[in-house]
Amino acid sequence: MSTEHGALEAAGTRVPAASPLSEVKLHLVENMEDLFTFKRWLGERRETPLAVDTETGGLDPWRVKLRLVQFGDPNTGWAIPFEDWQGAIKEVLRTYEGRWICHNLPFEQKFFKLHAGLTLPWERCDDTMVELALLEPHKPKGLKPASERHVDPNAARGQDVLKDAMQKQGWTWETIPHSFPPYWIYGALDTVLTARLWQWSHPRVLAECPEAYGLEMATLRVCHQMMVNGMLLDVPYVQRSIQELQEFSTQAREWLQRVHSVTSPMSGAQISRAMATLGVDPIAFTDGGAPRMDKETLTTYRGWAAQPRAQELASYVLSVRHADKMLGSYLENFLEMMDGDHLIHCNINTLAARTGRMSVTEPALQTLPREDKIIRGSFIPHERKVLISCDLSQVEARLAAHFSQDPGLIEAFRRADEDGDDFFCAVAGQIFNEVITKADLRRQMTKNVVYCSLYGGGVTKMAQTAGVPLAQMQPVKSAFDATYPGLQGLIQSITELGRRTNPPSIRSPLGRMLVADHGREFTQLTNALIQGHAAEYMKRCAVDMDAAGLGDYLRLLIHDEGILEAPAEEAEEVLRVMEQCMTDREKYLVPLTADGKIMTERWAK
DNA sequence: AGCGCGGGCGCG
């Protein structure tokens, strides 16, 4: 079936005649003749890359079907049912010699890899979602909203028609018929939108931030491999952990209900009522005005020797909350999300945070507890392999020294690197004018001053984080600012520079726009520059590791840390290459360095 | 039953 003019009317939505999309031609391949027409069209000369998109049965490429594959350019779109025309589709994907465009390339690549057994050549692909994220980080980057802004205000019409029909007919994304016009027409139209969006975004990206774009596209490739390879789970170990924690949780919940009528340890209202019954008054409140019953407050109650019953209650709530967090957020999810080979294929969003940091979901492998080793220990290397982790050393503080050009900070890092001193001991030594050991509270206070300053925190927050009275922290902060004036100078100049744009923003060294909310420039922008460039640096490290031949070993990136799985006999060499890829002694005013370790049994310290 | 939100907590 083909629709010439009025394709969108056929789908039940009127697009005004003058609308840029009203002349678009959209087609569905239903027979051999359609296929020949499609191939003739494919062979035509065109000035844009070929846009490709898919419609799938859902979001998890490992569990749902590939329904449609669509191809298009700025004027024409084709929808082709995958199961009926697999051979032809694979041939096009394999043999087309021009460039490709997708909106969310990693999503399509996963489906192509798992359902068609092929991968589009990354070096010939553009991704308009990446381009949008770089050009307009403060705006929605989905295909529909972006197209409404830059292609046609009517671009998202028809979404509602499709949703209504699906609901009325009881169709899901797995079961909706290919030939239902709103389905295939809007599938095909998406490629047209993608191609037109590229016409808007691509020249701008090349003009504004070609380096950031090149790095992002390379990062997509490296992260794709990580997602496909997956991490191996020790299933019996996880099952044992779950059982033990569940037994504990059940007993603790029974006690809470029996003794204090608390049915849910997550309910602050119930806990505070029970505390009130014991004659314990609230000591802190949430923003909403309710008594705070979080970890910090409960830990305080747990230390109150004069109130043994409150201590006992707080202790039970804290431990059952911890157990439930371990079970619900981590262990049970692991079993649910693993594939038949006990592999966990997480989802990596390479441009999730507005600072350019990545996020990891399903499961959130970047947030596995550090202290409670049970959770990280759930992941093991395959037979005859080891896990290797390598992390950047104080990368944010080093970048702060670099950006601020503060001679004192630069010197402290030089001494830390050359004499093997601890950086924060060196800084604390300068401030207090005596030798400071690692265990000294003044080192911790100094560290809190540095990191709180970078994140826009005040002296109150510094004292609170270090657990000391305000009066004790104040002179430390004053002495720090006097000794290392560069940092305050950096924060000042970034804040002033950032306030000149709307929205407030600054550019990273690779040209990435980093935005802040109005009125929050002071607390967000310095952090954005440092966190943002650390993210760029880490992405560069991962791409370099891939170039050095470690791409297939890479498993996970956790902001300033890389996790690899490598053959045991290569471990030392791999670690050496890894450290080399993560070290830069030339481009910055202080060296950026890395430190790694080999884990033979499981992922834990 | 599903949604949005606040509160809470895990990480860097």
Added chain:
DNA sequence: AAAGCGCGCCCGCGCT
């Protein structure tokens, strides 16, 4: 003058 940044996931709770 004063100001902690960035995420994901879970639960409870009130709403539709």
